[in-house]
Amino acid sequence: MREVYVAGIGITSFTRLEYPLVEIAAYPGLMALRDSGIKKIDHLYVANMGSCRINHQSGLASAVVDHMSLTPAGAETIENGPASGGSAIKQGYMAVASGLHDVVMVIGAERMREVNSLDATDFVATLTHPHAEYIYGITLPSLAGMFTRLYMEKYGVTSRHLAMVAVKNQANAMDNFYAHIQQEITIEGILDSPEALTNNPYVADPLRFFDCCPVSDGGACVILATKDVLKKLEKPMIKLSGVGQATDSHAIHERKEPTDLLAVREAARQSFEMAGIKPRDVDVAELHDAFTILEIVESEEVGFFKKGEGHIALEKGVTKIGGELPINPSGGLKARGHPVGATGVAQAHEIVLQLRGEAEKRQVKNAKIGFTCNLGGFGNNVICLTFVKEEN
């Protein structure tokens, strides 16, 4: 296999965006071309979950490659629910590693403003099991609520721990110009104050408003290329060193232990093994915190902390910027936002910024190894990526 490097990155603000989906996708692509100095690509992947339903657009990748005047490069749309971005990066990896293509652009984009909040909840719920879950009216927040309750009872996680994730990630996002949520919150304000029940109402007990990611529009891009291409660009050598992916039972009740996310465990194991590193070698990570509980659980399943001890590390400040292993310096899905198809690419974007030392006020010092975990479904299709900075 040929080695694969990140040649360029780009991102839009994650927020409510006025402009059409094709442009939400193209804009970070053009930023990444400028960032890299590359003018021509061999192939394009666009990660997107719902354009066919939400935006009345199929063949999105063909539209985007034309909109950027990058024809005749081939193009596909990759869909893996909220892990579409991670999946698209994996395809880009294989396209370059195989020798078929030298320069591959990977964009993630989603425009969710066309659906109202009820529709958005239904749309995201279509990734649950069609006959065992969806038809009974399950939603992602309700699944996550039940999962959280079990986790609390089993491992001693409290509402206070969940709130700590929200407070940390919203604080991180204050230093991220592109983040959706630009609001500093406190434990006092969202849990203890008399206004807390109004400010932070229950969504699906025990999950409250500030435990859930927002519904965002946005796009992000990474350009992957061979080592030879990178050397000519004089860019930092950020290598995509590990690619792991695993699936699990679709219906959660079929899992042996519903509080385990085995696909996260397996995808992370593959990614670390391929990169030749151990979990605790990681300097900075972006985890898939669509709900606050998920950051805690993933930090255990990927091997950063022992099972059931993620909330203790959180409590000690280990996962803050300045801690031993900062998690979600970008603000994560919780605060950077979660345009479903774009999220996996945005995670990689943040890690590349961090490894390049370009993350400004939220820079993790001496970050050399970065990691992302992107969940499709409720942990039933997971992509973990490991990025390593090589000295030029």
Added chain:
Amino acid sequence: MREVYVAGIGITSFTRLEYPLVEIAAYPGLMALRDSGIKKIDHLYVANMGSCRINHQSGLASAVVDHMSLTPAGAETIENGPASGGSAIKQGYMAVASGLHDVVMVIGAERMREVNSLDATDFVATLTHPHAEYIYGITLPSLAGMFTRLYMEKYGVTSRHLAMVAVKNQANAMDNFYAHIQQEITIEGILDSPEALTNNPYVADPLRFFDCCPVSDGGACVILATKDVLKKLEKPMIKLSGVGQATDSHAIHERKEPTDLLAVREAARQSFEMAGIKPRDVDVAELHDAFTILEIVESEEVGFFKKGEGHIALEKGVTKIGGELPINPSGGLKARGHPVGATGVAQAHEIVLQLRGEAEKRQVKNAKIGFTCNLGGFGNNVICLTFVKEEN
């Protein structure tokens, strides 16, 4: 790059299917496992265009991999309009060629019965240019109608030539148990008889009912694997020797010459060059005849015949089974049917059958080299594949 072979194939009937989309996808997958003797896969691709809109299901690949008990294999849905199947096979090629995976299952599946015919037309039209075409109410048949009229005026193609494609492909489908349309027709019956205007009404002048493919449900599968895996299986060695892909301007009016399908030309060139063969070396081909005109045009653009001479070869019987270069022995999209996401995989399925010598009554004699051309959009994203039978 590692060499890539076809280890197993499977297909459903292309028709109106009662059972759920997940099962339409899983069934040919299980057939292909049995055909190959393989029990475990490393990765799954599912080609599908519209499940998110039509079937209220996202994350389809995760659902299918679980339904077949093939977890923890990774899985993605690949969307490239009606070329989703070709695109998914290309991803499978790269996954094996790169060395990341040894055995990759590629399924194409679509269940269109949930939409009525007006909705189906709108759904497929979402692959046109959103601002330059779709919002003006363009449909695929109307685009194809205008395209056909131009082609007739420029190259002397007549309604009789179009009808010959329909007659040939419906005759071929009579010998294909899995084909949607099981009806023998004659030029007399659909063009010359007094009842022709009733039997074969205009859809979008000059295209009539029998010039258009049906709206089908269906699924197909190919399993791709390394040479080492194939050798252990004692299956015919069908090699995926050439993979080409190209995009073109999304809006047709932006193309220099609207009667040229440059993406077909370029994708075929790449595919033949990679396989090290010339177009006329091909023994059997499956082309993307969603409308009869497209079979004629593609037979020229891929290099089988000179530009403007495809209809002459057709007239001479060159493209019939028994002719020098049989096209669409399966019946093609026209008669086998066109469950959009499944079509590209079904094309490969037919070529593998033909190269194995397992196509029964529709067998093309001594077929050693096969070719497929799969169109996404109106020729704006095209995948061409070349398959070569190697002696065991």
